[in-house]
Amino acid sequence: MLRIPCPVCGVRDYTEFLYGGDASKRRPAHEASGLQTWHDYVFLFDNVKGAHREFWQHVVGCRQWLIVDRDTATNRVAGSRLARTETSAYEDRDR
Amino acid sequence: MTPARRYSAFSLGRHALLKRAWPRAWRSDKPKSSYDVVIIGGGGHGLATAYYLAANHGINNVAVLERAYIGSGNVGRNTTIVRSNYAINGNTQFFEYSLKLWEGLSEALNFNVMLSQRGQIVLGHSPLQIDVLARKGNTMRLNGIDAELLDRGQVMRLLPYLDYSTEARFPILGGLLQRRAGTARHDAVAWGYARAADSYGVDIIEQCEVTGLVIQNGRVSAVDTSRGRLSAGRVGLAVAGHSSHVAAMAGLRLPIESHLLQAFVSEPIKPFVDHVISYGAEFFYISQSDKGGLVFGGHIDGFNSYTQRGQFPKVQSVAESAVALMPSISRLRLLRHWAGIQDMTPDGSPFICRTPVRDLYLNGGWCYQGFKATPAAGWCFAHTIAHDEEHALNRCYNLERFERGQELDEDGVGNWTYKQ
Numbered sequence: 001m002l003r004i005p006c007p008v009c010g011v012r013d014y015t016e017f018l019y020g021g022d023a024s025k026r027r028p029a030h031e032a033s034g035l036q037t038w039h040d041y042v043f044l045f046d047n048v049k050g051a052h053r054e055f056w057q058h059v060v061g062c063r064q065w066l067i068v069d070r071d072t073a074t075n076r077v078a079g080s081r082l083a084r085t086e087t088s089a090y091e092d093r094d095r
Numbered sequence: 096m097t098p099a100r101r102y103s104a105f106s107l108g109r110h111a112l113l114k115r116a117w118p119r120a121w122r123s124d125k126p127k128s129s130y131d132v133v134i135i136g137g138g139g140h141g142l143a144t145a146y147y148l149a150a151n152h153g154i155n156n157v158a159v160l161e162r163a164y165i166g167s168g169n170v171g172r173n174t175t176i177v178r179s180n181y182a183i184n185g186n187t188q189f190f191e192y193s194l195k196l197w198e199g200l201s202e203a204l205n206f207n208v209m210l211s212q213r214g215q216i217v218l219g220h221s222p223l224q225i226d227v228l229a230r231k232g233n234t235m236r237l238n239g240i241d242a243e244l245l246d247r248g249q250v251m252r253l254l255p256y257l258d259y260s261t262e263a264r265f266p267i268l269g270g271l272l273q274r275r276a277g278t279a280r281h282d283a284v285a286w287g288y289a290r291a292a293d294s295y296g297v298d299i300i301e302q303c304e305v306t307g308l309v310i311q312n313g314r315v316s317a318v319d320t321s322r323g324r325l326s327a328g329r330v331g332l333a334v335a336g337h338s339s340h341v342a343a344m345a346g347l348r349l350p351i352e353s354h355l356l357q358a359f360v361s362e363p364i365k366p367f368v369d370h371v372i373s374y375g376a377e378f379f380y381i382s383q384s385d386k387g388g389l390v391f392g393g394h395i396d397g398f399n400s401y402t403q404r405g406q407f408p409k410v411q412s413v414a415e416s417a418v419a420l421m422p423s424i425s426r427l428r429l430l431r432h433w434a435g436i437q438d439m440t441p442d443g444s445p446f447i448c449r450t451p452v453r454d455l456y457l458n459g460g461w462c463y464q465g466f467k468a469t470p471a472a473g474w475c476f477a478h479t480i481a482h483d484e485e486h487a488l489n490r491c492y493n494l495e496r497f498e499r500g501q502e503l504d505e506d507g508v509g510n511w512t513y514k515q
Contacts, residue, residue: 039497042497043497044348045350046343047339049337049339054398072353072401074402
């Protein structure tokens with residue numbers, strides 16, 4: 001069983017969480033035009049075999065969105081933190 | 096294939112009388128330094144591609160590179176179902192072509208792939224689902240494919256052991272039957288293609304991991320492996336499960352995410368399930384192997400992974416589906432369960448195409464459909480590599496379909512890898 005450490009609730013089974021996909025993907029700016037930019041964002045995946053930074057939401061716990069470091073080759077989880085700390089940094093950089 | 100190596104009743108008798116050891120089904124050679132075509136991936140698709148390159152296109156100077164051993168990947172991990180009940184133009188014709196190749200495969204390969212056309216029934220549990228099945232059946236029949244819409248009474252006569260009681264979680268209102276669908280022995284498919292390709296002079300190289308692709312001026316020229324560098328005129332990727340991983344060696348990003356799909360076998364019981372049954376209310380499909388075990392599977396685990404180890408909660412949800420459909424098997428014990436890595440694509444359909452790198456070709460993105468597609472995928476991929484152009488049957492399976500709005504979304508669930 002994959003177990004995810006939630007910074008608020010402690011270590012829980014992954015079934016308590018909703019998977020949210022690759023957290024290293026950056027959404028293009030809202031006004032960005034160009035088919036290729038949006039195509040690449042929506043349809044292409046790095047799909048790495050190894051260290052992967054990803055979103056999970058603790059839906060039946062604290063309901064917080066987390067960023068989890070998991071190795072996709074072994075499912076070993078290296079750590080996690082609240083996503084809002086990092087996503088706000090993304091938004092700052094976007095501005 | 097040379098007559099001396101043909102399997103027949105005569106050669107069986109001769110070997111029995113002379114007590115001579117059977118020769119290896121395929122040679123185990125050192126790789127040469129140069130090939131016209133290198134196929135990466137010795138699964139069903141890679142071996143079939145090599146076979147059709149030699150048999151259909153006269154290209155014999157071919158190597159198939161396999162990281163582990165023949166039959167170790169998804170060709171030996173699937174639930175062995177073959178069928179051609181697809182409703183979208185492109186898919187319908189491709190999978191029917193595949194089923195036709197299946198029907199002549201044992202003879203073509205001189206190897207019994209144990210095709211068993213026992214019929215597959217997709218169950219419908221609501222009036223809407225019956226409408227969808229009727230439409231799918233009509234599409235199939237318009238394409239010359241056999242399909243029969245069954246009402247509840249007909250399903251009850253065919254499959255008397257399902258739950259038809261008022262307590263059933265989802266009532267069974269009918270189903271769509273394809274009598275030509277069924278199962279095939281998956282290992283035999285790998286071995287048969289390997290042996291037949293070998294007889295044409297194709298080198299099958301096991302224990303040979305690809306570590307890099309040499310790209311010069313936008314063109315692939317060689318493959319770096321754990322057993323040295325092989326120069327190659329053309330290179331075909333047939334490594335579904337790891338397509339992104341190998342394509343990244345050529346600097347490509349693909350519309351593919353790797354997910355796990357689990358399969359299960361119960362302890363063996365006497366003949367009970369005579370058909371292949373697909374549950375319409377959940378992702379669940381079941382058949383019985385010749386050894387007597389019930390073989391069944393469910394949906395993907397739900398997050399991308401390359402581990403080949405499934406998660407336990409999926410075992411529970413698949414078992415729940417099994418018992419909801421067939422309460423009589425509730426006390427049956429599981430013998431084994433395992434996981435395979437699937438290339439999941441945003442629209443649930445595969446790729447057999449050229450790539451932005453010249454002389455590099457892709458066969459991948461098979462989601463759950465790789466096994467039944469094996470003969471046609473090999474046939475079309477060989478054509479694509481030999482002619483540097485897609486065949487009419489696989490023209491729709493290109494990498495540009497998303498930017499052109501030409502997705503092949505068979506299930507109509509939208510652009511999500513994990514929903515296909």
